[in-house]
Amino acid sequence: MVAPDVSSDVDAARTVSLTGPGHLSGSLRVPGDKSISHRALLLAGLAEGESLITGLSGGDDVRRTRLALESYGVQIEPAGDGLRVRGGLQDEPDEPLDLGNSGTATRLFAGVCAGRDGYAVLTGDQYLRARPMNRVAVPLRAMGAAIDGRRDGDLLPLGVRGGRLTGIDYDSPVASAQVKSAILLAGLGASGPTSVREPAATRRHTEEMLRDFGGKVAVDGTRVTIEPSPLSATDVDVPGDPSQAAFWTVAALIVPDASVTVENVYLGFGRTGFIDVLRRMGADIDVDASTGLIRARSTRLTGIDIAGADIPSIIDEVPILAVAAAAATGTTTISGAQELRVKESDRIASTVRMLRAFGARAHETEDGMVIEGGAPARGGVVDSHGDHRIAMAACVNALIAEGTTVIHGWDSVATSYPGFAAHLAALSGGAVTLSA
Ligand SMILES: O=C(O)C1=C[C@@H](OP(=O)(O)O)[C@@H](O)[C@H](O)C1
Numbered sequence: 001m002v003a004p005d006v007s008s009d010v011d012a013a014r015t016v017s018l019t020g021p022g023h024l025s026g027s028l029r030v031p032g033d034k035s036i037s038h039r040a041l042l043l044a045g046l047a048e049g050e051s052l053i054t055g056l057s058g059g060d061d062v063r064r065t066r067l068a069l070e071s072y073g074v075q076i077e078p079a080g081d082g083l084r085v086r087g088g089l090q091d092e093p094d095e096p097l098d099l100g101n102s103g104t105a106t107r108l109f110a111g112v113c114a115g116r117d118g119y120a121v122l123t124g125d126q127y128l129r130a131r132p133m134n135r136v137a138v139p140l141r142a143m144g145a146a147i148d149g150r151r152d153g154d155l156l157p158l159g160v161r162g163g164r165l166t167g168i169d170y171d172s173p174v175a176s177a178q179v180k181s182a183i184l185l186a187g188l189g190a191s192g193p194t195s196v197r198e199p200a201a202t203r204r205h206t207e208e209m210l211r212d213f214g215g216k217v218a219v220d221g222t223r224v225t226i227e228p229s230p231l232s233a234t235d236v237d238v239p240g241d242p243s244q245a246a247f248w249t250v251a252a253l254i255v256p257d258a259s260v261t262v263e264n265v266y267l268g269f270g271r272t273g274f275i276d277v278l279r280r281m282g283a284d285i286d287v288d289a290s291t292g293l294i295r296a297r298s299t300r301l302t303g304i305d306i307a308g309a310d311i312p313s314i315i316d317e318v319p320i321l322a323v324a325a326a327a328a329t330g331t332t333t334i335s336g337a338q339e340l341r342v343k344e345s346d347r348i349a350s351t352v353r354m355l356r357a358f359g360a361r362a363h364e365t366e367d368g369m370v371i372e373g374g375a376p377a378r379g380g381v382v383d384s385h386g387d388h389r390i391a392m393a394a395c396v397n398a399l400i401a402e403g404t405t406v407i408h409g410w411d412s413v414a415t416s417y418p419g420f421a422a423h424l425a426a427l428s429g430g431a432v433t434l435s436a
C-alpha cells in the first residue's frame, strides 16, 4: 500500500521527462479530498471551539486556505497527523489574502469576507488573477457587500468591504459549487434566510458539512437555504480525493495488463461521474462504496458522447477522461463544458493541445472537444499551462506512449497532489520514474 502525500524532489521541478510504455499494479491511497479539505478548515475556523481535522490534502491550494485563516487570526496547530483549529475570525485580516492558484479558496473566502464587518483584499497567482470573480461578487453585492476589482470588478485583486448583509434568494446562472458555497457562507451571518438555486446540481460538500457544524441548512432539489446560525466545532476526517483517484483509474484501464486499487476514496454525490462515464466506455471498474474502494483493470474502451448533464459531476476529470478517449476505439464528443474555459487554464484548449502532442486526433469546439480515438500514442512535448490536471493527465498518457515525453510546468502538480511522482514510481515497481 502506498501512502498519500509522499513528496519527492521531482515535485518542485519545472520540467520533467518520462519514458513509456510502463507497467502498473498495486494499491494506494490518494491525498485527502481538496474540496472537503478547504471546507473543513474554513468551517472549523468559523466555528465556536476546537476542531481536529485529519486526512487533509497536502497540496498548496489547501495550505492557502490555512494561511488565509491565520491572517484572520485563527489559531491552527499541528496535532498528530492533523491540524487543531481554534475557531474565531477577526473582523478583518492583517494582510492581503494570497490564495495562490486556488479558485475554491478565493470564492469561498469572498463569501466569508463579505459576511464580516471589515475590509479584505484577495489575490493570487497569474492564473487565478485571470479567472472570473463576478460570479460570486454579483450575488454578494446584492446581499450588501461592497466588492471591487480589476476589469469592472471581475478580476483579482478584489477588495471586499463586508458586514450587515441581507439574505437573498438567488438563481445562479452557472452550475458552480464555489458560487453556491460563497453565498451560503455569506448567508451564515446575514439577516434573514439566504437561498441559492443552481441550474444543475453540483457537489454538496458545503451544505453537508455546514450541517455537521450545526448550521441550519435546508435542501429542496437544486435549491439550498441557510438560516443565519452560529457554528460549533466538530472533528473531520477527510476521505481521499476522487478527482486524484481518477488519474490512477484511467492509467489502470489504458496500460496493458494493469490493475490498480485506490482505497478510502470519497464516493459521495457529484464526484463519481468519471466512474459512470468510464463504465459507459466499457471500463472494468469495481467500486465498494462502504470502504471507498475503486479497482480498475486494463480494458478496451469505446468512444461515447458526453453531454451537458454529465458535466458538473466530471468537471475536474475531463483532461484525464480525454486521455481515456484518445486510447479508446471510436469517437468521443464532449459538449456543454464551456466552464472548462475558466479553470486553472482554458482546459478545452490545453487538453486538446496535450492530446495532439501525443499524436492524437482531437479538436476543440466552442463548449467541448471531439477526440477520434485509437491513434498510437508517441512521446511528445506538453505544456501544462500552469494547470496541475493537464500535467497529471499528460503523465498518464505518457505511460502508453512510445518514446520519451517531456512535461513543462510540472511544478503545478504540487497545488493538489504532491507525491504523484512517488506514487507512479511505486505503482510501476520503479520501472517508470520522472526525471527532473
Ligand atoms: O467547490 C469546489 O470545491 C470545486 C468546485 C468546482 O468548481 P466550480 O464551482 O467553479 O465548478 C471544481 O472545478 C473545483 O475544482 C472545486
Ligand SMILES: C=C(OP(=O)(O)O)C(=O)O
Residues within 6 Å of the ligand: 061, 101, 102, 103, 104, 105, 316, 343, 344, 389, 416
Ligand atoms: C478547478 C480546480 O480547482 P480550483 O477551482 O479550486 O482552482 C481543480 O482543482 O481542478
